[in-house]
Amino acid sequence: MTASDLFRILRGFFSHNLGLKFLALALAVACWWFVAGESKVLVGFTVPLEIRDLPKGMTVTNQVERQVEVRLAGPSSLLSGLKPADISAAIDLSGAKAGRQYVTLDDRVVKVPQGIQVQRIFPSTIEVVLDRSERRVVPVIARVGGGPAVRRRVAKVEVDPPALEIEAPQDELARMKAVYTEEVVPDRDSGVFTASARVELREAHAKIVGSPNVRVRIQFRK
Numbered sequence: 001m002t003a004s005d006l007f008r009i010l011r012g013f014f015s016h017n018l019g020l021k022f023l024a025l026a027l028a029v030a031c032w033w034f035v036a037g038e039s040k041v042l043v044g045f046t047v048p049l050e051i052r053d054l055p056k057g058m059t060v061t062n063q064v065e066r067q068v069e070v071r072l073a074g075p076s077s078l079l080s081g082l083k084p085a086d087i088s089a090a091i092d093l094s095g096a097k098a099g100r101q102y103v104t105l106d107d108r109v110v111k112v113p114q115g116i117q118v119q120r121i122f123p124s125t126i127e128v129v130l131d132r133s134e135r136r137v138v139p140v141i142a143r144v145g146g147g148p149a150v151r152r153r154v155a156k157v158e159v160d161p162p163a164l165e166i167e168a169p170q171d172e173l174a175r176m177k178a179v180y181t182e183e184v185v186p187d188r189d190s191g192v193f194t195a196s197a198r199v200e201l202r203e204a205h206a207k208i209v210g211s212p213n214v215r216v217r218i219q220f221r222k
Contacts, residue, residue, distance in 0.1 A: 042072070043079050045082075047110075048066060049089045051090070055096060058131070060129065060205070061129050061169060062128065070087065070122075072119060073119045089110045089121075091109055091126070100128075132169070133205075137164070138177075140159045140199055140214055142159050144185075145185040157216065164199060164214070165208070165210065166207070166208060167207050167209055168205055190222075192219050197215075198213055
């Protein structure tokens, strides 16, 4: 086959169905522009910020920002169906030490579906103050309501369990001689009344180790 024969075959191939070939090229270019245009779509979300892997024996003692604003970029087909539940934000404090520190929020902090990019996070840094904490078993006292007449009829109050383990910074734990339940209001003033009650902590950074609920048994005078 000579060079002129090859040129004639190629010219016939490219000239055959020339209209369809131009249409296919136009569709390909349109699709490319559509995809390229989608990549420029930006949306914003406000999502909760989770603190993970707090070192053992440490407590966060300042008001840490619990929500962050994130600006995301990606195809509109992905972003249009995106919900806040599809996004998560968390900081890892496993290597943190006692004292004040500043944690940088970047795209490693925010988890988003594949195909979406994190463009911006606000705030970009957060302040975290850690203090050493201790644990101690503290007695539980039930708060009995219902008015003076009902309380005068009370012969005995029992709480099960009678004490709970509390974790708190040292200064807060030192002030805690006992912890108290929410107010328990009996629906009678004779016999025995029992109810479940939640223990409430007044110290800002104290927390209960385990369940905060106890069983209160009130025995009235005969």
